[in-house]
Amino acid sequence: MKCKVGVISGDGIGPEIVREAKKVLDKIGRTYGHEFVYTDILMGGCSIDATGVPLTDEAIAQAKASDAVLMGSIGGNTSTSPWYKLAPELRPEAGLLKLRKSLNLFANLRPAYLYEELKAACPLRDDIIGDGFDMMIMRELTGGLYFGARETKEVDGVVTAVDTLSYNENEIRRIAKRGFDIAMKRRKKVTSVDKANVLDSSRLWRKIVEEVAKDYPEVTYEHMLVDNCAMQLVKDPRQFDVILTENMFGDILSDEASMVTGSIGMLSSASLNDTKFGLYEPSGGSAPDIAGKGIANPIATILSAAMMLRYSLDLDKEADAIEQAVKQVLKEGYRTIDIMPQEAEKRASVREVGTEQMGDLIAERV
Numbered sequence: 001m002k003c004k005v006g007v008i009s010g011d012g013i014g015p016e017i018v019r020e021a022k023k024v025l026d027k028i029g030r031t032y033g034h035e036f037v038y039t040d041i042l043m044g045g046c047s048i049d050a051t052g053v054p055l056t057d058e059a060i061a062q063a064k065a066s067d068a069v070l071m072g073s074i075g076g077n078t079s080t081s082p083w084y085k086l087a088p089e090l091r092p093e094a095g096l097l098k099l100r101k102s103l104n105l106f107a108n109l110r111p112a113y114l115y116e117e118l119k120a121a122c123p124l125r126d127d128i129i130g131d132g133f134d135m136m137i138m139r140e141l142t143g144g145l146y147f148g149a150r151e152t153k154e155v156d157g158v159v160t161a162v163d164t165l166s167y168n169e170n171e172i173r174r175i176a177k178r179g180f181d182i183a184m185k186r187r188k189k190v191t192s193v194d195k196a197n198v199l200d201s202s203r204l205w206r207k208i209v210e211e212v213a214k215d216y217p218e219v220t221y222e223h224m225l226v227d228n229c230a231m232q233l234v235k236d237p238r239q240f241d242v243i244l245t246e247n248m249f250g251d252i253l254s255d256e257a258s259m260v261t262g263s264i265g266m267l268s269s270a271s272l273n274d275t276k277f278g279l280y281e282p283s284g285g286s287a288p289d290i291a292g293k294g295i296a297n298p299i300a301t302i303l304s305a306a307m308m309l310r311y312s313l314d315l316d317k318e319a320d321a322i323e324q325a326v327k328q329v330l331k332e333g334y335r336t337i338d339i340m341p342q343e344a345e346k347r348a349s350v351r352e353v354g355t356e357q358m359g360d361l362i363a364e365r366v
């Protein structure tokens with residue numbers, strides 16, 4: 001099969017981790033007889049430097065012409081990079097938000113799974129980890145605070161900044177359905193996370209989720225306030241199957257969930273619309289603190305490529321092959337620095353490798 005893959009390498013560690021994911025895809029291609037044809041697409045800081053804007057119309061057209069897009073990460077150090085002196089709509093992140101909106105990528109799936117082999121990298125106590133956990137964060141991605149009206153104004157010498165959190169019932173219904181659909185293929189439990197004790201948008205969220213739940217009698221569901229959810233994620237992460245939530249809450253909770261799986265470098269993601277198309281990227285960022293050092297963990301990006309095979313290209317057995325290869329490499333004791341065991345005495349039992357070697361090891365085992 002011939003697959004057209006748009007590739008957004010982006011900024012910081014982006015090009016380093018995307019290179020390894022392409023290496024693994026190419027091995028899949030050779031092993032299973034597929035051809036991945038890549039088109040490089042500019043987005044983020046590198047696009048600002050080249051074109052003056054974080055995402056051009058041409059880049060959007062290139063993404064739309066692809067079967068799926070694989071992405072690294074965009075952005076720089078938000079305190080020191082000159083990109084953050086630009087107007088908000090010209091900054092790197094504005095490119096990513098525009099791409100998500102242009103392609104209607106409203107459903108963001110972030111699977112947080114603790115590999116047996118990574119228990120020593122998990123900061124939680126053994127009795128909390130138990131036999132591990134496996135949750136799917138279903139984050140709404142094209143609404144809420146990220147896309148509401150905003151304004152910074154000065155009145156009588158006092159500056160006020162406003163961001164608006166708005167959702168309509170249709171936006172909530174379509175993501176809720178996705179959440180329940182996914183739950184039906186998993187352990188049939190949905191935890192819908194909101195702040196309905198304070199926010200109108202959350203009260204509407206809760207009402208619509210209740211309506212959608214009626215169509216899924218086999219699914220157990222509950223509502224949880226977001227502050228409690230943040231606490232429960234470290235107190236007892238095993239209670240969660242599908243976490244269904246709005247854009248900003250999902251952004252924050254998914255970073256937290258990633259750390260209980262060992263590292264943000266392990267958390268893959270798929271951003272989907274109503275078609276087969278998807279944007280696949282690690283959940284973490286451009287990691288300016290480690291960019292260029294060859295130590296970033298490429299596994300989240302490699303697992304995102306596996307999600308691309310599964311969701312956009314219908315290549316399930318090839319996706320399985322990547323996931324098995326990742327498991328195998330971890331079993332053999334190879335670790336990037338971010339997933340090294342927390343306790344010093346356990347570090348002697350594993351081998352630290354860099355970004356490129358981790359990519360080689362996984363590709364070899366496909």
Ligand code: NAD
Binds near residue numbers: 013073076338
């Ligand atoms: P970050 O996720 O880039 O980094 C947070 C911490 O996690 C850092 O210590 C970093 O070294 C570490 N980390 C992240 N990915 C890693 C990996 N693959 N392997 C090992 N360690 C990893 O978050 P930040 O520092 O808050 O943001 C930096 C920039 O990234 C900002 O400009 C932000 O807007 C951008 N960002 C982009 C995306 C994206 O492109 N999807 C996501 C999040 C943040």
Ligand code: IPM
Binds near residue numbers: 075093097283284
């Ligand atoms: C993510 C990132 C983005 C978000 C930023 C870079 C706009 O943090 O994908 O989690 O907040 O959605």
Ligand code: MN
Binds near residue numbers: 251252255283
């Ligand atoms: Mn984030």
